[in-house]
Amino acid sequence: MHCLRKLVLIIRDSLPPSVFSTSPRISKLANIVCRLNHEFLPSDIEMAEETEQERTEYQELANYYLGTIAGAHRVFIIQPYIKWGPGKVKNTTPELQLAEAEALVKTLPRWAVVDKKCVPLLSLQRKKLVGSGGLNELKKRILTADYVTAVFISTNMLRLVQIAELQKEFALPVFDRYSIVIHIFRQHAKSPEAKLQVALAEIPYIWKKMIESNVDGKINLEESRKRLLQGRQGKLKKALQKVQERRTVVRQKRRFCGIPSVAIVGYTNCGKTSLIKALTGDLSLMPRNQLFATLDSTAHEGLLPSRMKIVYMDTIGFIQNVPEGLLAPFRVTFQDAIDADVIVHVVDVSHPDREAQVDHVRATLKSLLIEDRPVIEIANKCDLVEKGTIPEDTIAVSAKNATGVDLLRKKIEEELVRSTGQMHIRMRVASGSEVAAWLYKELTVTNAEPDSENPQYMYMDVFATELQMHKFKRFLKQ
Known part of the structure; x- marks a missing residue:
């Protein structure tokens, strides 16, 4: 993995800057998305050294309490x-x-x-x-x-x-929901970041069970187990803090570049990944019909009808009737949703228990969000229900058939323009000039057409925030 990372950096550094500013395949947005999805390599988040004895003792402890x-x-x-x-x-x-x-x-x-x-x-x-x-x-x-x-x-x-x-x-053997969900998490955690969060999610359960018991009546044995658990928990939290710091830096860079983000949230297996695939056309995404198929928060670049560049964030699904401590370590992942400019709440409208699922997601979002965020609630899997069963003011979508996806993109754009303070501006600039190149590189250009009265000039329609306009003015003064 390290070798691959170094190779990518060598190739990137060997290419001229113009390649990154002109190639649609190697854009600033793609670079940020790449960082969001691949920044956290095993060496970045692995725990401090554990002895073989510590690993064996913890595994025995986890097996005893989690099954x-x-x-x-x-x-x-x-x-x-x-x-x-x-x-x-x-x-x-x-x-x-x-x-x-x-x-x-x-x-x-x-x-x-x-x-x-x-x-x-x-x-x-x-x-x-x-x-x-x-x-x-x-x-x-x-x-x-x-x-x-x-x-x-x-x-x-x-x-x-x-x-x-x-x-x-x-x-x-008897299992409860917490232990079953943990075992599902263990099966589905593929990235180092997900494995780290799952490992930390196990510990509150084991702590609670240890507090409830006085195993064997051997005080020394209990004390050694507590020290083992405390040490492991401390190492995991320290590693998770590094992940959080990395994600914060990436989010700040994305915001500085003026790239809006849209978080796709919802109950587990409601079709979030399928929706992102339909919105982006990313054929590499492989949705699975499973609970908790997605444990990582991943980024996917997309374009809105105006050609505005955005990042869609895929997130872990919510589920009812599990203790808060189970999902607490995943708050680092949820932070990408909390900080998003717009949230799309995906509802599986075909699910017989959709009312309880919707209530649970709404309540969870309310507890997570510090500031108000625009939330677009959509009815996914509309192809599986009878016509007339979805309220008229709700966007009906079938991620599988791409039904309603264009309407959703338009709605997302409207909310983004409103929430991010984007301004639509028409500018007259010299054709092929450095100013035109800067606008293409730094802003969202939705339309460009030659000036009918003077072909040496062109009109460009752009979306820009107030911060981006300040940057543009500084560029003009150079």
């Missing part, structure tokens, strides 16, 4: 729900929650759902979670099912005592 997913599992899913009272969820149903739990399990390689059941409860705090009658019924159903090897309790985080009691009753 292991080696090989395959045949899973029985239990979807608990509160029947009434303040804990009752009102914007979805147990059946829809169970369907999402099943999708989570199927996301893991070689895992299969053998059977499933919704279980009504009055509280999620009981030691065995389920009463004796309901517990016996579940045990019988698991025994009669076709070879169950694990049980998934689809609630955000079980207490250690609950896991221990249920494992004792079922004689099977």
Whole structure:
């Protein structure tokens, strides 16, 4: 990887500056996008040295509290729900929650759902979670099912005592949503940055379980485990801080160059990557029909109807019913969305649980955003629903068929011009002059036509911010 990076730098430095200012393939925007997507190499974010013993001890600790997913599992899913009272969820149903739990399990390689059941409860705090009658019924159903090897309790985080009691009753490993999502993250984390964030996301779960337990009653053993976890957490946070600093620098450079950004956000598997592929025409993007297929925040260059250059930011998907600590390390990734000029909230309008998903994304965005940002809410997968079911004021899109994509680009442009203070200006400049070259290089030129009265001059329509106009004036004085 280092050799490749050096080769790219050597090639770049050997080319004349004019190549970068004139070639549409090697543009300033492409360079920034490249930095956003490839700046964080393993050497930049790897943890400080760990001994083999420390790695082995941590792996044993993680396996004990998170469980292991080696090989395959045949899973029985239990979807608990509160029947009434303040804990009752009102914007979805147990059946829809169970369907999402099943999708989570199927996301893991070689895992299969053998059977499933919704279980009504009055509280999620009981030691065995389920009463004796309901517990016996579940045990019988698991025994009669076709070879169950694990049980998934689809609630955000079980207490250690609950896991221990249920494992004792079922004689099977028990997983909650936090542990299942972590294992999915481990499977899908490919880049060093994603792996770093996943590694940090594991630790709050292990800490909570360690606090709840006094394993073996051996104080010295517990103290050594705490020191191990504290040391690892400190190294991970330090590495993540470096990533955050790098991303901040890249965002500042992008803003200095006057390149607007649009964050594509939404519930997991709503079609964000497919939408970016449709908006940019980038055939290298390979969307996957999986939960949490995207764990990295990646940048993709695009053009709006006016030929304005922008950057689309792909982001990790949101999901309900997981503790905040699970996604906290990914705030570095979310920061690209938080700082975007415009946010596009992608809604899977064909999903039966879309109401709960939309509520969750809206609430999460509200908690993340410090300042107001324009949010465009679109109905994706409109080809999968009947006509007339989407409100008239909502942009209906099919990323797969490219339906509504042109309308969305136009809407994004309108919001960007409004939010970034872009001005549309017509200028008369000498044809082939340094001024014309500067405008092409630094601003968004939407149209250029010769002056009918004097062909030595041309009219250029440009989009520019106030800062860019100041730069232009300084250039003219040189």
